[in-house]
Amino acid sequence: MAPVLQINNLSKKYGSVLALNQVSLTVEASSVYGLLGPNGSGKTTTLGIVLDVLHATSGTFTWFGEKISHSTKRRIGAILETPNFYPYLSAYQNLQITADIKNVSHQVIPAVLDRVGLLNRKDSAFKGFSLGMKQRLALAAALLNNPDVLVLDEPTNGLDPQGIAEVRELIKQIAGEGKTIIMASHLLDEVEKVCTHVAVLQTGILRASGSVSSILAKDDQVIISLPGDQQAALALLPQLPVTLVKTEPHQLTLTLQPGFTSSDLNQAFFAQGLVLSQITVKKKSLESQFLQITNYPAP
Numbered sequence: 001m002a003p004v005l006q007i008n009n010l011s012k013k014y015g016s017v018l019a020l021n022q023v024s025l026t027v028e029a030s031s032v033y034g035l036l037g038p039n040g041s042g043k044t045t046t047l048g049i050v051l052d053v054l055h056a057t058s059g060t061f062t063w064f065g066e067k068i069s070h071s072t073k074r075r076i077g078a079i080l081e082t083p084n085f086y087p088y089l090s091a092y093q094n095l096q097i098t099a100d101i102k103n104v105s106h107q108v109i110p111a112v113l114d115r116v117g118l119l120n121r122k123d124s125a126f127k128g129f130s131l132g133m134k135q136r137l138a139l140a141a142a143l144l145n146n147p148d149v150l151v152l153d154e155p156t157n158g159l160d161p162q163g164i165a166e167v168r169e170l171i172k173q174i175a176g177e178g179k180t181i182i183m184a185s186h187l188l189d190e191v192e193k194v195c196t197h198v199a200v201l202q203t204g205i206l207r208a209s210g211s212v213s214s215i216l217a218k219d220d221q222v223i224i225s226l227p228g229d230q231q232a233a234l235a236l237l238p239q240l241p242v243t244l245v246k247t248e249p250h251q252l253t254l255t256l257q258p259g260f261t262s263s264d265l266n267q268a269f270f271a272q273g274l275v276l277s278q279i280t281v282k283k284k285s286l287e288s289q290f291l292q293i294t295n296y297p298a299p
């Protein structure tokens with residue numbers, strides 16, 4: 001099956017500013033793909049190009065293996081900026097207008113409002129909605145034509161903690177129904193909580209991409225507690241695919257080479273008659289990984 005979105009060597013210049021520099025990435029079906037990067041790194045530019053709002057200076061992209069067209073656009077729901085709903089009209093009336101623009105039957109509106117948890121507020125005026133409710137209505141509008149993929153630019157920007165939690169939960173639920181989601185975010189924590197895959201952009205350059213878990217898994221540290229003979233443990237380490245990071249009384253901190261798990265480590269010690277009282281895997285946070293990828297000084 002063709003990927004949902006394939007981007008090949010995309011570049012974009014605004015005058016002398018190179019906003020995107022030869023970016024390539026692949027978004028597979030049913031993933032929640034985060035475009036992560038600081039302000040000005042090219043996230044919105046990337047989304048604008050693939051949604052046909054901006055023109056690339058060079059490079060190509062395909063949706064579902066095809067060039068963008070009316071029929072591929074029908075399979076994409078997007079929120080690039082907070083939509084301009086009419087403040088005095090109700091949620092339902094606003095969606096009627098969007099449905100007419102999208103040429104979708106009004107019959108789907110109650111189900112879509114229910115989907116985003118706003119059915120009980122369908123007759124309330126938009127102007128009285130909280131920011132989180134407004135964003136959920138925007139998601140409802142994007143879902144009206146039952147797209148295969150949702151494209152969201154900073155979907156929780158400006159929301160309070162409750163609104164953030166609501167919108168994140170909703171995105172996860174929508175993803176759980178098999179839809180692909182592509183979202184730009186400058187929030188590491190958000191990408192870590194919501195996304196399955198991530199591309200890290202910095203000044204228009206793709207610094208890293210892959211599954212969030214594979215990026216997080218790099219250089220995980222394992223802390224082992226040894227009530228017994230530490231010298232025997234230290235003597236065993238050179239025979240194992242591990243690197244010793246720190247030695248403390250009754251405790252060693254190690255990194256494991258790919259493919260060698262903490263349970264393999266436990267077994268290797270046990271086979272030598274060394275019993276570990278505790279193994280703790282300390283995952284490298286996405287933040288420290290991100291800082292390393294972008295060469296920012298660690299805090």
Ligand SMILES: Nc1ncnc2c1ncn2[C@@H]1O[C@H](COP(=O)(O)OP(=O)(O)OP(=O)(O)O)[C@@H](O)[C@H]1O
Nearest residue numbers: 014017019037038039040041042043044045046186
């Ligand atoms: N219309 C424009 N004209 C000139 N430069 C632009 C324009 N739009 C974006 N840029 C520049 O292109 C670069 C990438 O901007 P872009 O908005 O894509 O980044 P971003 O990662 O989405 O950032 P943010 O999170 O701040 O929206 C920045 O240097 C920005 O100043």
